[in-house]
Amino acid sequence: MLSWLFPKKTQTETPVYQEHKEDFSDVTIVAEYFKELTGVTFDKQISILNSKAKSFCQNNNIYSYKELLNKISQDKVLKQELINRLTTNETFFYREFNQIAELVSLIKQESHPVRILCAPCATGEESYSIAIALLESGVASNKFKIIGIDINSDAIDRAKKANYRERNVRNLSEELQQRYFIQEGESFQLKSDIKQLVEFHIFNIFEERFKSLEKFDYIFSRNMLIYFDADTKQKAVEVLRSMQKDQSKKIFFGHADLF
Template identity: 45%
Template sequence: MFGWLNTKKVPKADDQIRQNVENFVNPKAVLEKFTAITGIHFNQKESITASKLIYFCRNNHIFSFDELYRCLENDNEILEGLINVLTVNETYFFREARQINFLVDKVVSRKEKVRILCAPGSSGEEPYSIAIALLDRGVSALKIEIVSLDINSEVTLLAREGHYTARSLHKTTQELQEKYFIKEENTLRVRDDVKRLVTFHTINIFDERLFELGKFDMIFSRNMLIYFDEPTVAKAVERLGRLSRTKESLLFFGHADFVKTPVALVEHYDDGIKFYTIV
């Protein structure tokens, strides 16, 4: 776990850390604090997480877990940096194409403008997939507004830039790539008319700023609740539910996001797709 302490070329801060290895023995309080802020639980992965914490401390000249704990209480930059290191942002275009097609059908059947929330949107693949699927079905851009949020500020910046590599695009057809992306050196860039449909925000769903986003007709929340424990899932779902514009607003989750339907939701099935409305 302390392998990096043996490296020959070490930055200055390491000298102090070297003398204080015992200051990095128990990350429990730091992890509990992080969980209280973000909802993210580490379950069995605590030793991997501890290594990441030590590495983070080394890069930020923090000399003990106690000091890191204090920083999480009063240093927003450190908190933001740690969130960017500890969140898992795995995503790709059309990760759940059937759910997206179902959402598109629902939008097509409505006359009014539709507000769609992606919480979380990570580096943009999911909200852009929704935008592309809607445009490709002939839905007018005037009828679409997509809002994406994520707690990680780095992925929010990547999403705004909209450059993607083959790794993100493996489930996207050649035809869609040619229609909605512009080829650049090593990446494909999302076309501006797709970008204009989506706004990206760095927001923690447990922050009151969530409610400044307004109300939505469709809410996509995939693969975030898997990192929370059951009471936190219930709290998150209740907050997302409060963003429903009406009782007809639809909520979509990932297959592994919860086992038991949270009390704030009513479950529905249509055409093999599970979706929810608020109670």
């Protein structure tokens, strides 16, 4: 009686929290996957890979390397973020300039406009260095086209923005810095007319769509092969050779790219 005045208290359900058990014991499955995807091997840097991969997983609420591989097979954004996390992009303007000077000399002998590939291009310093060196030698901007590619989307974004620090331009004379950059404090912003001379794209040379870029007169591929094992190096060289208009011309590899 009068129960409607005193309704029964309903028992609230205690939320159930699922406990996740982490398993980061075998990073070799990530190493094998990444090598298959990009060619990059971590055979001599397995502890570095483990540290980076584990940190990446924990930041994305992933509790094992098996779960990681499953998720990136379904999530292209997450896959690209992993590639960005596990690849290195450290370079500077006029690096190993003797090779750039040789390229300039060869291009000055050409009677037609040339296409130049920088693979990988990292954050853009090498591609822009070639453009600057060509202009400084008197080659008109309509006589060359430069394409820079990299598998790291963060690096490509930075290359397109072309905003650098003093350490990136340290090899350039003060005169070149003033001619091609707008300096604001410690920032060196490449001028827009130079930026327009280079196109940047996210590409993996081992993907079939890489061939959609068509062929090039000259190819720069410096400090990429150092991350590959012997078989993958040979495969990479064959891919790059297939992108040459004239295979009698050499490809410019970095001094550290030992065969």
